[in-house]
């Protein structure tokens with residue numbers, strides 16, 4: 275491997291983004307590449323590079339990052355889900371390569387017919403194992419983030435699990451639980467993923483590599499939001515409080531939502547604002563709001 279300040283052979287080494295991006299080697303031939311905000315994974319196989327996604331903000335650096343560490347050409351791209359920010363650069367790398375996606379993502383992309391997001395050449399239903407060169411790559415369908423479908427990638431031999439848009443290390447989730455389109459599935463995803471034997475966890479954002487403890491910490495925060503919102507909703511959703519708005523049922527619903535969001539944000543902030551994760555002042559209110567909608571209408 276060529277030596278370069280932008281290549282970090284230790285996954286947790288210092289973050290140096292002076293080149294505009296950095297590459298961390300998680301296991302021999304398995305790399306995370308990041309520009310600081312977005313991250314993704316690529317790996318050598320002996321028979322061509324396998325790349326997960328082609329995030330538009332990273333696209334200018336992807337070829338360079340791959341060429342820094344291997345002579346193998348990109349032969350396979352896997353879509354984590356259909357959102358433009360993670361696969362909107364795919365058209366720049368797609369020519370002549372295999373593109374893999376699960377059925378829901380494939381259906382969505384076929385309907386969108388967006389030239390920036392080329393259709394997959396290989397579609398799988400619930401799970402598939404790829405044996406390419408010296409690698410065993412497990413892909414399975416989940417639904418914690420995109421309503422159309424998410425693909426989770428697992429490397430059992432290298433102990434790497436990749437679930438894009440679940441969390442960001444040392445941050446609370448972004449707006450609305452990282453824009454999850456299914457809060458029920460999102461809340462259950464932490465336990466589903468913790469069942470796997472992994473050491474490194476990639477989720478698509480920041481230049482850091484998460485570990486099991488980060489998945490456990492974010493799970494604790496998310497379940498605290500759920501428990502807090504549920505308790506406050508049950509307290510407020512009473513005949514006496516609703517009677518204050520008895521002339522309009524819709525005004526009563528608005529009152530319940532706003533009161534729960536206000537009280538939950540205050541309570542959660544008192545527990546998490548000076549805690550181990552940044553972003554409470556930015557996103558916790560949106561978490562309370564997303565959760566009260568879930569608690570009231572879906573739970």
Ligand SMILES: [Zn+2]
Pocket residue numbers: 355357360419439
């Ligand atoms: Zn997304």
